[in-house]
Amino acid sequence: MKEGERVITCCKCKKKVENDNVNGLKYKAKSYCIDCFFDSFEPDEVDKHMMYLTFQEIAGRTPSSSEWTQMAKLIKEHKWTWRKIELMLEYVYLIEKVQNDEGYGFIGILPFYEFQAKKFYDEVRLVEESVCEVEDEEIEVIYGRQYEEPKKEIKLKSIDDLLDWSEEE
Numbered sequence: 001m002k003e004g005e006r007v008i009t010c011c012k013c014k015k016k017v018e019n020d021n022v023n024g025l026k027y028k029a030k031s032y033c034i035d036c037f038f039d040s041f042e043p044d045e046v047d048k049h050m051m052y053l054t055f056q057e058i059a060g061r062t063p064s065s066s067e068w069t070q071m072a073k074l075i076k077e078h079k080w081t082w083r084k085i086e087l088m089l090e091y092v093y094l095i096e097k098v099q100n101d102e103g104y105g106f107i108g109i110l111p112f113y114e115f116q117a118k119k120f121y122d123e124v125r126l127v128e129e130s131v132c133e134v135e136d137e138e139i140e141v142i143y144g145r146q147y148e149e150p151k152k153e154i155k156l157k158s159i160d161d162l163l164d165w166s167e168e169e
Contacts, residue, residue, distance in 0.1 A: 012036035021053050047082035054086045058093045059106060070107040078111065085110065091117040 010017050010024065010033040017024025017033045024033045027041075027049055038046055051071075055063050063071070074080040080088075088110040092098050096113065100106055 010036050012040060021057075025049075025053070044082065047086070051082045051086035051089070054089050058089055059100075063107075067105070067107045070105065074107070074110070087121060088113065088117055091120060095120065 008017055008019060008024070008031050009015065011030040013033060013036050015033050017031055019026045019031055022034070024031055025037060026032075027037060032040065041049075052063070055067075071082075071085055074085060075082070085107075092110060092113050093100075096116070098109065098113075
């Protein structure tokens with residue numbers, strides 16, 4: 001930390017945070033660690049703010065009032081959620097790398113990619129589940145050693161037992 005720089009702490013738990021939207025974030029002029037942010041607000045409000053952060057990251061600006069209206073319309077009329085809008089923004093602009101076309105607007109283009117995005121995220125979910133299944137399986141470690149036949153003990157016999165000395169005389 002540089003000299004004169006103010007330490008930012010979570011307004012709930014007082015843990016030191018960085019407002020980098022990963023370890024901590026600023027919401028309504030207060031700083032939160034991620035855990036406290038998720039615990040402090042309703043899931044819908046959390047999803048709305050996370051979508052807002054994604055929008056800012058992708059577009060490089062805050063949503064305009066008409067874009068907020070378009071998003072509200074998607075939620076009300078098409079039964080979308082803030083999380084779905086966030087995923088659609090990521091799919092259209094980060095995965096498909098679509099260039100912003102003023103014809104439909106930044107938000108208006110999202111419904112045109114709904115089918116492809118659903119297919120993509122279904123495949124991602126299947127891959128994640130298959131990886132989780134492998135991780136969840138209990139791994140049994142078996143230690144072994146190479147099979148060796150038991151060594152036979154060699155019994156030494158006396159030469160006297162092998163030869164009958166009585167016959168030679």
